[in-house]
Amino acid sequence: MTVINTSPAIHLHAVLPGGLGSLAGLIGEVIVPWEVGQELAAGHAKDATWQEIQSLPGIHHRSHRMVIHPLLSAQIDMGEAAVIQTALDEAHDAVILDDLKARRIAQTLGLQVTGTLGILLQAKQSGLLPSVSAAIAALEKRGMWIAPALAAKAVHLAGE
Secondary structure: OEEEOHHHHHHHHHHOOOHHHHHHHHHOOEEEOHHHHHHHHHOOOOOOHHHHHOOOOOEEEOOOOOOOOHHHHOOOOHHHHHHHHHHHHOOOOEEEOOOHHHHHHHHHOOOEEEOHHHHHHHHHHOOOOOOHHHHHHHHHHOOOOOOHHHHHHHHHHOOO
16 A cells, blocks of 8 residues: 655646546555544645545555654654655655655655656556646646756656
């Protein structure tokens, strides 16, 4: 199982064909920590991701708050900390995080890390996503900032 953070959940739900409903078929079952669910629910006026993903097969929502190690919560936001703590506590080896500091911490703790662009590349390789460059353009139009060099690298790796 893979544990997902708030921003990748919102972004992937917006650009993957089938939204997050297709994510479980692509990478396996996905866990949404309680703290991430609270962040998604708090933003429901701007984005319908929370309402739309609550009953998707393969997406598991945790119903309780995590006890997060103080060293995690002191360095990164609560959603990111909950993703890492959930993965560690439940012995899941993979997380989906976009924040660089959170990604570095997760890697230091031995977790496999991917982000929104990594999932887009997997979706393209599996035939689910027709164009990584179009997905990146859609994400940028929605307000996601992607470093130009990183976007170019993802498009190159996608063979576009």
